[in-house]
Amino acid sequence: MQVEARDLHFARGDRQIFRGLSCHFPRGKISVVAAASGGGKTTLLRMIACLLLPDRGSLVADGSLDLTQLSRDEVGRYRRRVGMLFQFGALLDTFSLYDNVALPLREHSELDEEQIRVEVRRVFDAVGLEDVDPLLPGELSGGMVKRAGLARALIEKPELLLCDEPFSGLDPPTVRRVEELLVSVNQRFGATLVVTSHHPQSTLRIADHLVMIDDGAAVEGPPRELMRRDPGAAEFFLDAVPGAALGSAAR
């Protein structure tokens, strides 16, 4: 699935978050959305998930499906093609990990419990979780919560996977592990990934496409190209690639 944002405007109270933001997320690629804190990364992700409507503008999936005009039933059908990894997992805290991941299949599929068990095993294996079935989300570390959230997002084989700050609050080895997971999800399942992040190193390692939001508008392109031509992107990558800022300043 590919998604395109067209001329989005959005304000919270007096604060204008998007002022005509336009960008696109190409099919089958990993796109990273970067912005300063409070710059609208999560807001954009929630709009793509139909959890939030823009004040003006449109979001179009696959060239023709206007996400801002969908009925309730159509939103339900669209979301079945989309998985979302929330920043803090958003797992149901009274359900075991197994039940959390099995829930979408129990709700929407005709599979019997044995088939559901096989599917849950498949995604647990894919995200590297073992022997966690009876655990409650509160009994897991931050990294395991992210992986469990990812397992739940993957259980219905989504065409589009939205990941909200998947690297935040994790130690460096776990960050690398989650990066590898996202890349493998992209490669194994062929899903389009939209990832919000303020980790420049991770962005450079995983992104095919970078969307930089600055002052309510977006610039986009391949990360290294964007780093060369856009001062905001150069500044974002300052820590990861010190020469980036220098190159930008020289231009």
Add this chain to the structure above:
Amino acid sequence: MSPAAPVRAIGASVLRAVRGLGRFSLFVTAVLDAGARPPFRLRRLLGEVYDAGVLSLLIVCVSGFAVGMVLGLQGHNTLSRFGAEESLGAVVGLSLIRELGPVLTSLLVAGRAGSAIAAEIAAMNVTEQLDGLRMMSVEPLDFVVAPKALGMILAMPLLSTLFVVFGILGGWMVGVAVLGGDSGSYLSTLEDSVAFWEDVVGGIIKGVVFGVLVGFIATFRGFTARATTAGVSAAATSTVVIASVATLIFDYFITALWGY
């Protein structure tokens, strides 16, 4: 300050209240609609009946017993001045079945289970669990809210009935076992004075109505709470306050309409 300012403030408050009632009505309609359509979540409903009902049993039974003991003591002291101690069963029974049973049960359950429901749903909102459900195409009104509201509606009349039974037992304990009244008189005046339709069915109807009030107020306050920790506590507190006041107001109207 402009002379019109107080009027404007009153007008704004009234408009806010009307808007709130409108939102509440839409919410109730949506929950009933979600609950009436398949899939019917019987297991989740039973779980909620357990949470609201079984987990409230101790507090309701103990409170009912204590209230019955007080009624037995006060009733015996008052009736004995007129030589009418044998009517104690009628006094205790009617007080409990008509008023105290349903009303006090509702107040107790609003404080214990109602606040817990509101806080749980509000916390699910803060931690994005409701959005997580939406992203799985699982409607929170259907999956979370409807079972909780319907569970409360089922549990409340049952708890109210238990409150009455333990209250009558408490009254008997004090009036007969402690103060030496006649057990046969206690039970026979109770039996003679209580009418099935007017008293028992009326009391059960109150229990159902109070269950509706507490169930929907608690779920509404939780569902519409601000997504902050302060929002969670505000949802729990306001549930207890609003549900308690609504119980007392509706009690008057049901009593008047039922023709006691």
